[in-house]
Amino acid sequence: MPPPSGRQYKGMPVPFWFHDKSADAFRAMSMRDDDVILSSMVKAGTTWVHKILHSLLHVYDDEGNIIPGSNDEGSIGASGQIYPDAMPLNREEQKKMLEEADGGGPAKFVRDHFGDFTFQELCDQPPPRLISTHLFGMNLLPEELLGTDETEGRGRLVIVLRNLKDVMCSLHFFLGEAKDGWLGNEHGPGSFNRFIDEKCPNAFGSPLDWTADQDKVVTFLQEQAAKLCKKERVLVVYYEGLKADLPAQLDRINGFLGLSSLTAEKRTAVADACGFSAMKGGGAGRLTNSIMRKGSIGDWRNHLNKELWEKFDDIFARKLGNVDIARPLRHYQWWDIPGMPLESRKEWTLDTDPRTWPAFERVCLENGMLVPDKLIARSEGVGEYKRPPSEYRGIIPSEKYAVEAGRYHLFAAGTCPWASSAVTARHLLGLEDVISMDIADGQSGAGWTFLEGASIAPWKDRSGPFWLYEAYQLNNSLATSRLTVPVLWDTKTDSIVSNDSWTIVKMMSMAFAALGKPLSETATLMSVNSSGYPTLVPDDQQEFLDSHQGGLYNALLNGVYKAGLGLMKNHEIECEPVLVARKEVYDKLSEVDDLLSKQRFLLGDKITAPDVRLAMTLFRWDAAYRKAFILLEGRGGILVGDGYPNLKAYLRDLYVVMEPVVDFRAIRQYYRIRQSVAKAFARSQGENSEDKRKEDLCPLPDLHEIIASAEEPAGERPRAVIR
Numbered sequence: 116m117p118p119p120s121g122r123q124y125k126g127m128p129v130p131f132w133f134h135d136k137s138a139d140a141f142r143a144m145s146m147r148d149d150d151v152i153l154s155s156m157v158k159a160g161t162t163w164v165h166k167i168l169h170s171l172l173h174v175y176d177d178e179g180n181i182i183p184g185s186n187d188e189g190s191i192g193a194s195g196q197i198y199p200d201a202m203p204l205n206r207e208e209q210k211k212m213l214e215e216a217d218g219g220g221p222a223k224f225v226r227d228h229f230g231d232f233t234f235q236e237l238c239d240q241p242p243p244r245l246i247s248t249h250l251f252g253m254n255l256l257p258e259e260l261l262g263t264d265e266t267e268g269r270g271r272l273v274i275v276l277r278n279l280k281d282v283m284c285s286l287h288f289f290l291g292e293a294k295d296g297w298l299g300n301e302h303g304p305g306s307f308n309r310f311i312d313e314k315c316p317n318a319f320g321s322p323l324d325w326t327a328d329q330d331k332v333v334t335f336l337q338e339q340a341a342k343l344c345k346k347e348r349v350l351v352v353y354y355e356g357l358k359a360d361l362p363a364q365l366d367r368i369n370g371f372l373g374l375s376s377l378t379a380e381k382r383t384a385v386a387d388a389c390g391f392s393a394m395k396g397g398g399a400g401r402l403t404n405s406i407m408r409k410g411s412i413g414d415w416r417n418h419l420n421k422e423l424w425e426k427f428d429d430i431f432a433r434k435l436g437n438v439d440i441a442r443p444l445r446h447y448q449w450w451d452i453p454g455m456p457l458e459s460r461k462e463w464t465l466d467t468d469p470r471t472w473p474a475f476e477r478v479c480l481e482n483g484m485l486v487p488d489k490l491i492a493r494s495e496g497v498g499e500y501k502r503p504p505s506e507y508r509g510i511i512p513s514e515k516y517a518v519e520a521g522r523y524h525l526f527a528a529g530t531c532p533w534a535s536s537a538v539t540a541r542h543l544l545g546l547e548d549v550i551s552m553d554i555a556d557g558q559s560g561a562g563w564t565f566l567e568g569a570s571i572a573p574w575k576d577r578s579g580p581f582w583l584y585e586a587y588q589l590n591n592s593l594a595t596s597r598l599t600v601p602v603l604w605d606t607k608t609d610s611i612v613s614n615d616s617w618t619i620v621k622m623m624s625m626a627f628a629a630l631g632k633p634l635s636e637t638a639t640l641m642s643v644n645s646s647g648y649p650t651l652v653p654d655d656q657q658e659f660l661d662s663h664q665g666g667l668y669n670a671l672l673n674g675v676y677k678a679g680l681g682l683m684k685n686h687e688i689e690c691e692p693v694l695v696a697r698k699e700v701y702d703k704l705s706e707v708d709d710l711l712s713k714q715r716f717l718l719g720d721k722i723t724a725p726d727v728r729l730a731m732t733l734f735r736w737d738a739a740y741r742k743a744f745i746l747l748e749g750r751g752g753i754l755v756g757d758g759y760p761n762l763k764a765y766l767r768d769l770y771v772v773m774e775p776v777v778d779f780r781a782i783r784q785y786y787r788i789r790q791s792v793a794k795a796f797a798r799s800q801g802e803n804s805e806d807k808r809k810e811d812l813c814p815l816p817d818l819h820e821i822i823a824s825a826e827e828p829a830g831e832r833p834r835a836v837i838r
Contacts, residue, residue, distance in 0.1 A: 117290055118303060119316035125254065129200075130318040132221040136208075137234045138200040138250065143346035146259035149243035150270030151372065153196070154251050154329070157319055158285035159277035160354040163394060165196040168273065169359075169379075170385045171369055172243055179380035191232055191240045194201070196247035201225045202234040209233055219819045243372075243495035249319045253335065261335065262591035267343050271372065272336065274329050276440060277354035278447035279322050280415035280427065283310045286317065286509040287418075297419060307423065311430050320335045323434045330438045351440050355412055355447050356484055360592035361386050367482070367593060390722070412447060421450050433801035443484035454791075455580075459530070463780040474790040475559050476798065478584070483593045485561060485584060490597070491680045491788075493796045499692040500681040502673055505615035506596045511626045516605060516612055518626050520549045523612065524571050525619075526583055526602040527783030528555040528563055532672070533616035534600035539727050540620045540651055542776045543641065545633035550623070555583065557598065557784050558791075562598035571606055586611065617664065620724050623784040637772045642721045651724040664725040670703040672732050679744025683792045703784035704759060708750075711761040715768070715832045722769070730769050733762060734777050737821050739785035754824040755816070768831035774825075779818045786815060 120131040141490060142435045143268040151168060155161035169192050173185045186193050203209035203222060212222035237246060248257060262268025287293050295303030315321035336349040349372040357364050362382055369377040381587040387393060417423070427836070431448065454475020458467065491500065512518050525541065527534035541550055553570050555563040563583040568574060573589075574581050584598050586797035590611045603612040603619050613619050628648040633641070641649040677696035685693065706728070710717070716726050732740075737752045750758025754766060770777065793812055797803060 118294065119309070120318065120400050121316075124200075127255075127320045128316050128318055132201050132225050133318075134200060134225075135202065136204055136219070137202050140204060140234055141199040141246075141248070141250065142255060142257060144199075144238060144257050144259070145259055145268035146229050147242065147244065148269050149373075150260070151243055151245045151271060151273060152257065152260055153245065153247040153273045153275065154256060154324055155247065155249060155275035156251075156277060156282060156325055157249055157317075158282045158289065159275045160357065161247055161249070161275060162195055163354075163357065163389065164273065164275050164352060165192070165245070166394065167365065167368060167389050168372075169193065169244055170388055171365070171372060171374060171381075171779035172245060172742070173241075174388075175381050177375070177376070177378045177381050179384035181384075190515050191230070191236060192245055197229050197232055197237055198248055199234055199237055199246055200250055201229055201250060202232055202237060205233050205235045238655075246640065250810045251319075251325050251332070251584065253332055257333065261332070262339060264342075265337070267339060267345055268336070268348065270348065272332070272349045273368070273371075274333065274349065274351045274440070275354065276326065276329075276351060276444065278412070278415075278444045278682060279326075279431065280424065280448050281354075281412065282322055283307065284415050284418055284556075286310070307419065307427075311427060323431065325440050326435055326444075330440045333440055344783075353443055353484060355443070356482065358410075358412055359483065359588075361390065363483070363592045363667070374770075407700070415448075416450075424448075424450055429803065432798055432803060436801040437799040442486035443481070445487070446478075446485040449560070452564075452580075452582075454794075455559045456564060456566060459556050460554065460778075462779070465780060465822070466782055467783065468786075468812065468815060469784045470786050470790065470812050470815075471555065472557070472787065474794040475787065475794045477558070477791055478560065478740075479597045480584060480587055480594045482595060483588055487795060487798070488597065491684050491792055492799065493686055493792060494684055497688075497690045497692065498681075498684050500677050500684055502676065503597065505599070505613070505618070506594075507590075507602075507611045507614045508618050509610075509612040510618075511612060511622045515608065518630070519607075520630050521551070522605065522607050523550045524606055525550055525552040525602040526563070526565075526569075526586065526600055526604060527552060527554070528557075528600045529778035530555075530557070530784040531600050532728075532735060535731045535776065535778075536616050536727045537601040537603075537619045537623070538776050539731065539773055540623045540724070543633060543637050543651065543722070543727070543772065544623055544628065544649065545631040545637075546623060546627055548632070549627060549630045553581075557781075558787070563600055571604070573609070615726070617668075617724075621652050621657075621726060634772075640722045640772065642723070651727060653721075655721070658722070660718075660724055664728055667703070667707075667725060667729055670699040671707070672728060674700040674703065675732065675735075675740045675744055675746065678746060679740065680788070682745055683789055697746060697748065700746060702763065704749055708759045708761045711833075713763045713833055715834060716765075720834055726769070730766065730773060733766050734773075734779075734825075735785070738779050738782045738816055738818060742816060743785040743788065754821050763824070764829045764832060765823060767827055768832055770825045772830075777825075779822060783815060783818070807810075 119128060122129050122131060122133060122237045123135060124135055151169060153165055155164060174181055176182055191197065203212055216222060253261065260268050260270050260272060265658060293306040295305050297305050297307045299305035299308055309315060309317055319325065333349050333351060337347055340347045360447055365382055365385055366377050454473045457472045479488040509516060524535060527538045529535060551570065553565055556566045557564060561582045561584060565581040569581040570579055586602060586604060587594050587596055587598060599614050601616055601619055602614045605612050628644055628650045629646060633649050638649045641651060642653040644650045645654050674696050678693055678700055681693045681696060716722055717729065733753055737755045739745050741752065753762045754758045
């Protein structure tokens with residue numbers, strides 16, 4: 116790595132070849148609507164993305180053929196990026212600079228490495244113009260690109276980011292290993308120390324500051340587009356996303372550029388030309404030998420040690436903890452996945468306290484990349500918890516998904532009532548040999564975690580944990596989605612059928628009823644469909660069941676979350692939305708308790724799908740919701756206490772047939788959520804949250820007592836059907 120030049124431009128360290136006049140001209144340049152500015156972090160894939168953009172804009176036609184003359188050696192942009200801040204303004208200035216340096220100096224370096232071009236020639240290139248730079252932020256990018264609060268700018272901006280640990284490694288080895296080593300010697304402080312320094316002397320300054328400044332640009336342009344009702348003119352591209360699925364990213368970039376739909380032929384041609392091996396073989400043009408090294412993700416693990424990287428993590432959290440465009444980088448900078456469950460399901464006991472496990476931070480997917488989930492993050496003002504709708508609602512049977520035994524797989528978690536309702540429906544309907552299943556061991560900083568892996572391809576023979584986000588990414592590498600259970604997975608097409616629990620329960624009950632082999636004592640408790648098969652969704656009650664479960668869902672099933680997660684979201688302040696949700700929960704419990712004094716189940720003397728949903732919530736009341744969600748009023752407990760005698764009898768009645776799939780040990784993981792919210796808030800403030808010590812934790816509800824109550828006889832239950 117070349118040593119810092121000592122030069123500065125507007126307070127920013129710059130390389131020795133940097134040309135102030137051209138940087139000024141770049142800032143003041145006249146923009147066109149179809150211009151594309153590529154602003155890339157140093158060593159984040161500038162050449163790669165420049166090649167992609169140039170190929171999409173100029174090189175290939177829809178048949179995947181090279182457009183004559185578009186990629187000729189010596190044509191501007193064809194052989195790699197040409198930095199505007201490196202170019203002499205014009206030929207006259209270039210000549211003067213070379214003469215003054217006796218044919219050498221920065222001008223010769225620029226001509227040899229970036230090409231024999233001038234800033235004026237860069238501006239005169241045929242449209243759409245593509246200009247690549249490391250310049251960044253509101254004060255260095257073209258003013259006409261940015262626009263103002265009231266006036267839309269012109270052109271498009273593509274920002275390229277890469278995880279900062281790999282950036283540091285690439286910088287360390289750029290043009291030869293840094294003379295001052297990683298940690299310093301007689302030649303200087305070392306590349307690690309320079310990188311994390313508040314006044315980083317490297318060219319273009321600190322990548323941490325670069326990222327924070329670019330986030331301000333992204334926010335400004337997004338707000339501008341929203342205010343003026345215009346299309347967004349900024350796209351953030353991540354090196355890791357390109358490595359994961361280049362063809363999908365090409366579609367994303369192509370759409371942003373406003374080009375016609377990307378044909379399969381053009382996509383293949385661009386992907387082949389811009390693959391790492393093609394670039395390494397000379398596709399990077401003049402700079403191939405200088406810039407192409409490994410191109411790998413996670414190379415930082417091969418250098419330094421865990422303690423030094425943890426020091427880096429602390430600085431990253433402090434400076435970029437609440438910076439939106441930095442959120443996807445965290446996943447690639449972990450030494451270990453944070454917040455992993457310490458024990459697998461088979462190791463749990465009724466006394467296992469998951470609060471003693473490391474705290475995790477909830478995550479979701481944005482454009483296929485793991486980022487912190489803001490759904491229950493602490494809000495600045497009074498914020499109501501609002502559960503988004505499920506993202507996937509495919510139907511079986513349909514043209515894509517046929518009813519087949521052994522084709523579908525259920526990913527679930529014993530903690531989650533929604534997933535548990537699908538698990539319970541599978542059990543009651545006797546579908547264990549029809550739909551396979553994996554159950555998570557808990558959540559981590561990478562979402563739902565299966566410590567012993569997954570039992571289906573393509574993950575079946577892989578050692579180590581499986582994370583549910585992998586299924587979401589395989590289904591759609593650009594997915595923007597919560598990482599929820601249950602997931603009904605199609606092993607034939609490697610796709611998500613549905614992650615909506617109510618839809619899954621209904622499909623099991625209707626589409627798969629004929630394939631089930633329920634136990635005889637269970638079958639007698641269910642209605643039969645028109646073909647005589649046991650079902651949880653009788654043929655003549657489908658619309659009524661949808662309506663009935665909707666009322667239960669709003670007030671109780673989701674109501675406990677509006678109360679509990681709403682409280683956490685509002686910094687534990689009992690604000691109006693929380694108080695309203697609590698009242699709705701208590702009122703619905705009393706209403707259902709009264710109903711069940713008159714009939715055995717919700718709709719009469721047969722178990723239906725709403726009973727499955729309700730039971731999964733009620734089994735969690737004493738073990739989790741009351742204490743974890745601070746729902747301490749109402750009439751008290753259900754299985755423990757006498758406040759809801761009919762709900763207690765109802766649960767005892769159902770426990771006889773549901774006991775194999777009710778995992779009270781897993782339900783205890785609700786007590787990890789508050790720690791998760793605290794960890795996320797600390798990170799957003801640039802701080803680290805300490806995991807609580809076991810001796811500081813208050814006692815949890817006694818599962819022995821709760822299970823003993825569930826196992827007691829239900830007593831005489833009403834048999835009449837009253838609507």
